[in-house]
Amino acid sequence: MSEEVYEKKLLDKFSDAVIDAFASLADKIRPGWKKRNKSRIDEWKLMAYAFNRSPPGIIGAVLIVSFIVLAIVGPYLAPFSYDLQLTFFDPDAKRAPPGTVIEIKGKLAEVLGVKPGNYTLILGADDQGRDLLSRLLYGARTSLVIAILVMAVGPWIGIILGLIAGYYGGKIDELIMRITDVFLAFPGLILAIAFSAVLPPRISVFLDNHPDVRDFFLTLFALKPQHAGPLASLLAVVVALWIVWWPGYARLVRGMTLSERENIYVEAARALGVPTRWILLRHILPNILGPILVYLTLDFGGVILTEAGLSFLGLGAVPPIADWGRIIYDGSNYFPKDWWTILYPGLAIFLTVLGFNLVGDTLRDVLDPKTRRSIEFKVKKKREG
16 A cells, blocks of 8 residues: 555554554564564455444444443443342432432441442332442453454364365365255354253353362353352353354355365465365465454354343343343343333443444455455545646
């Protein structure tokens, strides 16, 4: 990208700085990397440039960044703990509407670890008198952690199986695809419900026998030690989604691998005696990564939505753990009178999933070379005109 062709905006300067910083870091780790990959770095900057010209993509990125930041720091910003029932201080706190002021005083405040004073319930309270804003902030952490755990394992099972099936073909391809068909024959949500219902007792035993693992996940979900029991239900959802989330990726990657394996660069690698695993991971996978990245981005929102649905059905998060789907379920008994118990968590889910969908759709265009070149041509023509 040249300065003569592009009129850089603030976002362009920021994205260029991020890419240059990454390239410099890679160059320090592997000397000469920046020089060898100059064309790739320029291509990344062009992708960023195209992304910066997409209003839906920018809106989606802002929503995603906001969600991630709130999920990370939310538990520290929350006015109260996710399980604190404010009815201890004021009986009227139960299903209190937004804007209600609660006065906290006395020795009970010290026992519960709350500073005395007047607090405004900005988003109201739920049916147990718990601050809805605090529970939404903790719920963001729950959704983010589950989504990361699922997407870090589930899709890669399908990607690896798809690479193997597409590359080897024959009986191996037939076996993997028939297993994939078996999983695809059942609705994913139904399978997830079944596994989420039967796995918690087994996971609970595992956590009891491995206290270090249990403490790690308690910290990850920002939960108190006394809530280690309900933790098993959360992890059951993660394992259940691992099991049902890979078949789509297996089919997608298998189809693209069937096409890529016939290319000259793969034949050359075989002739040079390059190990199969390196051909799959260093040659074929990078060349099909674009569609996979789009699929991953769209699926990230899908995982959050599915997890919220499972919690709404009574699986996954159980009281007092804060989860957006569970908050909606608890508030559904009092709707429409107590509308805030459903509106705000529903809005949180909607905006988060919308953000990932907008970014996924934009990435689909950005990763298409024709789209990028058309943007470059339009900008160049505008500058010349």
